[in-house]
Amino acid sequence: MFLEACRGEKTRFTPVWLMRQAGRYMKEYRDVRAKVGFLELCKTPELACKVTVDAVEKLNVDAAIIFADILLILEPLGFNVTFEKGDGPKIDPPIRDKKGLERLRAFEPASLSYVYEAVRLARRALKVPLIGFAGAPFTVASYAIEGGGSKEHAETKAFLHRDPGAFRELLAILARSINAYLRAQIDAGAQAVQLFDSWAGALSAWDYREHVLPHSQAALAGLSVPTIHFGTGTAAFLEDFAKAGTVTGIDFHVPLDEARARLGSKPVMGNLDPAVLLAGRAAIEKETRRILAANKGRPGHIFNLGHGILQQTPVEDAIALVDLVHRETATS
């Protein structure tokens, strides 16, 4: 169902999966994390495979996404990446100017072989399609420039406006690396890939179009499987954002009928506000039905949240959501 929907084909029901479906809200995941740190989990293919598959079995979703992190690619590029409890990721040393580009190492796809091994293991264990993924050039660059997460992305945007040439060079290097990384995941068995531009919404539409979109297109260029392009805060430039990727991920801000009206026949993924999953079954049913109604039965809709699932989410309610989407959209 999932791959057909990615191609805009009619399906017997609307396929559904949940961003960050293998995560802290799920006991099976917490049990694994009680024993290993976050990076160790990413780097242990058997465990990354286990949490990937556990989530699919628990939720009965129609696609798996390999357990990994968008920042893994920064290690082979020459950064020290650490995840400290409660503190978010730290990237060291941050890149702040053109000179910092000289420190970048050439990306060797083999450096992330633990991800491909997890992909191979999960693909063998799964009955549903497996999605590979990477961070988009802008979002990965933002972490590298800020040295971690950021609210304002001020350093990133100051870099962009101060030295657009060096910024372009940085994003072009990242785009090439990400493209090679996604190809290697596909070679290992990923049947679709998703590009996460989590911070795209930090930009003006002007800056997005001119300084970011070309690099996201390059990151997804020439891939042999369907590609999903997801970002948050993209309402101001959704038509442009949709120019990269087979499927456009819609965050929860834009109602699905409005998104589809803006994007024509483009397949879409989304877009329940993850906070609704904290509001009880009645709210979940109401808001889910509203999204399905807004889609008006059009093909090319993959149901998902409009952002990653929250860790306070009751797992039973996530299961109920998946079941509801299946029941409400079954055509026979």
Added chain:
Amino acid sequence: MFLEACRGEKTRFTPVWLMRQAGRYMKEYRDVRAKVGFLELCKTPELACKVTVDAVEKLNVDAAIIFADILLILEPLGFNVTFEKGDGPKIDPPIRDKKGLERLRAFEPASLSYVYEAVRLARRALKVPLIGFAGAPFTVASYAIEGGGSKEHAETKAFLHRDPGAFRELLAILARSINAYLRAQIDAGAQAVQLFDSWAGALSAWDYREHVLPHSQAALAGLSVPTIHFGTGTAAFLEDFAKAGTVTGIDFHVPLDEARARLGSKPVMGNLDPAVLLAGRAAIEKETRRILAANKGRPGHIFNLGHGILQQTPVEDAIALVDLVHRETATS
């Protein structure tokens, strides 16, 4: 110039002021804060007046905004509000359900008389118009529900979806209180008021229209001066957002020509990305000229940042920005 532009009238040049223009990036402000805490500054009319006026004189802007905080109104409503260094505001106890509404005290406008006194003092000291302000019902509610700032606003939206009736009641109480608070600021001499819905962008367009907009309209209802309605992340529902207020504040995401095309003859305020002020004079000139060109000389444009000025901003560059807007738009 400023008040004429709020009314959509032609002006000799484009008026400009900068959100959070009295703030940490400015030495005069840091000198005051070296002696008093943030809340104490808000509650000492002479000092609030001083930092308000200092910023206008230093920058040569065309409007002042009274120094205060959107959370001050929560104290007389029965919350304990504290600002701890580096930690952001804490609101105690947070409201989490219908029962929490019973704890709310009726708003007595006189409880914030220190704000009105600062308005009176500043009005007397200023040659440019003085703007009063308040937080919008949704943003103030979000702080009261989360107990402080929040990235996800998950508790707020869970409350909204779990008990829309109680949520409506909370926002209606806040809207009435805010309306009374703004009236008192106007009575004290504020010549315009701004409603800050800083967190409006946390919502879907559906939720914004249904659960938030009516309360922002009520907060601004029947006021005798021009009103500015500002929010960030409003691109998905800008036309609806513009239904409250005389002037619509445009954050930096939506290019000004696209905003004006969407809003017709509505006066607008904005919208330089504050991060551009960290990128040096060449970038500031380029991006400022781009915004002015996008406005195509139409009346009803107040130049501003698309969000508050960042504390790393070089003050000379903020001064240069104001001067540039004046020079570029002078008609004789």
